[in-house]
Amino acid sequence: MQSQEKIQVNQLTKVFFKNKERVMALKDINFSIKNGEFVCILGPSGCGKTTLLRILAGLEKSSSGDHRIHASRTNHPLQSMVFQEQGVIPWMTVQENVSLGLRMRHVPKNHIKERTKTYLQKVGLTPYADLYPKELSGGMKQRVSIARAFANDPEILLMDEPFAALDEQNKFILQEELLSIWEETKKTVIFITHSIDEAILLSDRIFLMSAQPGTIKDEVKVDLPRPRQMTQVRSDPKMADVFLKIWNHLQTEVQESRIKSER
Numbered sequence: 001m002q003s004q005e006k007i008q009v010n011q012l013t014k015v016f017f018k019n020k021e022r023v024m025a026l027k028d029i030n031f032s033i034k035n036g037e038f039v040c041i042l043g044p045s046g047c048g049k050t051t052l053l054r055i056l057a058g059l060e061k062s063s064s065g066d067h068r069i070h071a072s073r074t075n076h077p078l079q080s081m082v083f084q085e086q087g088v089i090p091w092m093t094v095q096e097n098v099s100l101g102l103r104m105r106h107v108p109k110n111h112i113k114e115r116t117k118t119y120l121q122k123v124g125l126t127p128y129a130d131l132y133p134k135e136l137s138g139g140m141k142q143r144v145s146i147a148r149a150f151a152n153d154p155e156i157l158l159m160d161e162p163f164a165a166l167d168e169q170n171k172f173i174l175q176e177e178l179l180s181i182w183e184e185t186k187k188t189v190i191f192i193t194h195s196i197d198e199a200i201l202l203s204d205r206i207f208l209m210s211a212q213p214g215t216i217k218d219e220v221k222v223d224l225p226r227p228r229q230m231t232q233v234r235s236d237p238k239m240a241d242v243f244l245k246i247w248n249h250l251q252t253e254v255q256e257s258r259i260k261s262e263r
């Protein structure tokens with residue numbers, strides 16, 4: 001089961017039409033991700049990362065090519081998404097937000113109660129269960145989104161820069177909390193980030209995308225034992241080489257995209 005392919009993407013292309021102009025956001029994307037893998041996607045701004053995630057989430061249609069998410073169970077959602085911001089529903093309490101997906105699926109009440117309690121505990125929000133989002137800090141709101149996504153028990157998790165708006169300290173804490181929940185659940189995760197350190201800390205593999213039209217130009221395997229901590233990422237000489245490789249890739253792609261846009 002562990003080695004089974006969970007997500008398969010074949011020759012996927014996406015074209016948008018913006019002010020009568022054709023924008024090729026994604027071109028010939030091909031990859032497969034195994035069950036339980038944590039994959040980060042890094043690439044210059046505008047290379048199509050969010051578009052790719054939205055297609056996998058079923059929120060956007062591809063122009064050509066296809067993708068498949070292997071479902072191992074019935075009655076479970078294929079995917080849950082965690083966004084950078086505004087992922088929580090303002091008129092629902094913390095626990096109502098966390099239990100939302102389960103309630104929508106009409107899961108038995110005792111199961112909803114148990115899973116909500118478990119995930120509130122895992123993200124340290126038990127004392128805040130009855131508060132509303134306006135009473136929470138940015139970090140706490142992201143914890144609510146993460147708890148909801150895992151509580152919903154989807155086949156895969158899609159995360160679009162979930163920690164981008166947080167301060168460094170909160171980011172480190174949430175990254176380690178996410179890793180600890182992921183290590184327990186071994187969900188298949190695709191995670192978009194602009195942070196090289198974050199990608200190295202979290203990933204089994206990192207996909208490096210080219211500037212527009214977005215393609216997957218390279219892939220980096222992160223051979224760092226788990227459980228991991230940011231201090232390891234920062235002090236391991238092998239990871240310094242990985243960092244440099246990714247840094248150089250991004251520099252090249254950003255320069256290329258500038259040259260293209262100036263033409």
Ligand SMILES: Nc1ncnc2c1ncn2[C@@H]1O[C@H](COP(=O)(O)OP(=O)(O)OP(=O)(O)O)[C@@H](O)[C@H]1O
Binds near residue numbers: 016018046048051052
């Ligand atoms: N609905 C849309 N209509 C027209 N063009 C779109 C639409 N959504 C995205 N695009 C274009 O597709 C390209 C890829 O956008 P996308 O948001 O996927 O990039 P990204 O890599 O996630 O960017 P960032 O890192 O800045 O968040 C951009 O040129 C964007 O303007």
